[in-house]
Amino acid sequence: MIAGLRQRRPVATSPDRTPAATPEAPLVDVRGLRAGYGRVEVLHGVDLSVAAGQVLAVLGPNGAGKSTLLRVLAGLHPAGGGEVVLGGRRVTGADPVDLARRGLCLIPEGRGVFPSLTVRENLRMMTHRRAGMSVADVEERAIARFPRLGQRLHQPAGTMSGGEQQMLALARAIVAEPAVLLLDELSMGLAPRVVAELYATVRAIAEENVTIIVVEQFAATVLAVADTAAVLVEGRIAAAGPPDEIAGRLSGAYLGGQLPPDATTIDEVRS
Numbered sequence: 001m002i003a004g005l006r007q008r009r010p011v012a013t014s015p016d017r018t019p020a021a022t023p024e025a026p027l028v029d030v031r032g033l034r035a036g037y038g039r040v041e042v043l044h045g046v047d048l049s050v051a052a053g054q055v056l057a058v059l060g061p062n063g064a065g066k067s068t069l070l071r072v073l074a075g076l077h078p079a080g081g082g083e084v085v086l087g088g089r090r091v092t093g094a095d096p097v098d099l100a101r102r103g104l105c106l107i108p109e110g111r112g113v114f115p116s117l118t119v120r121e122n123l124r125m126m127t128h129r130r131a132g133m134s135v136a137d138v139e140e141r142a143i144a145r146f147p148r149l150g151q152r153l154h155q156p157a158g159t160m161s162g163g164e165q166q167m168l169a170l171a172r173a174i175v176a177e178p179a180v181l182l183l184d185e186l187s188m189g190l191a192p193r194v195v196a197e198l199y200a201t202v203r204a205i206a207e208e209n210v211t212i213i214v215v216e217q218f219a220a221t222v223l224a225v226a227d228t229a230a231v232l233v234e235g236r237i238a239a240a241g242p243p244d245e246i247a248g249r250l251s252g253a254y255l256g257g258q259l260p261p262d263a264t265t266i267d268e269v270r271s
């Protein structure tokens with residue numbers, strides 16, 4: 001079951017924190033972003049922007065550079081060129097701790113939890129992320145959003161189902177009230193029903209004015225909750241626009257919500 005929306009409570013903020021969302025300007029603006037590994041460039045000048053409180057879905061086949069894009073945005077991998085602007089401030093090259101302080105939070109591919117720690121311990125680690133937040137606050141917020149976690153507080157996170165682990169990863173992220181949430185393939189290895197449940201929650205989180213960039217191969221489910229979408233193919237944006245338009249352009253190329261594994265097929269959809 002998906003918990004309903006809760007009234008957000010004020011927490012202490014730092015002056016560096018990304019300003020409250022406003023609908024006028026993009027909250028995240030990526031311009032000509034390049035990145036690679038060694039001499040091999042995998043992002044060849046990516047332009048993307050997402051308005052405050054909106055969900056941007058970035059779709060693309062294996063190896064397109066989706067995870068690399070998120071890692072650069074989170075400060076975990078260096079940009080080789082271009083820039084990242086967060087809340088009107090250029091943050092290219094900022095370190096991950098600084099970006100986290102500004103309210104940017106990445107849930108990486110795989111489960112963003114500590115498997116040997118209990119659910120409670122995983123949640124408690126988040127108290128340091130926002131001043132003025134007690135352990136009780138953290139647990140209360142997490143359980144309000146994901147009631148199932150309340151029954152598993154003493155269970156090691158790694159023994160929960162994949163869907164429950166992703167709920168915990170999302171719970172860890174949202175208790176810190178992020179300005180921007182970066183999600184890398186929440187759907188990996190999960191049943192479609194569980195994926196749909198997780199993405200319904202992602203939509204609800206966006207409704208609380210959190211800006212979300214989500215990277216996925218599970219096209220149909222994520223497009224259903226996105227405000228805008230882009231297709232990344234071989235490190236370049238092949239298409240961008242409203243989700244229904246992108247879905248239409250992809251419809252000939254995938255069945256059952258799964259993008260085709262080869263970039264060539266998506267290239268054919270481009271024009």
Ligand SMILES: Nc1ncnc2c1ncn2[C@@H]1O[C@H](COP(=O)(O)OP(=O)(O)OP(=O)(O)O)[C@@H](O)[C@H]1O
Binds near residue numbers: 064067069
């Ligand atoms: N640490 C690394 N060292 C060298 N090359 C890497 C590294 N990580 C990723 N790559 C390469 O960069 C390219 C983009 O990888 P990335 O993981 O960003 O793609 P992706 O779109 O997220 O793929 P997937 O959907 O399979 O996770 C791939 O060719 C990959 O092999």
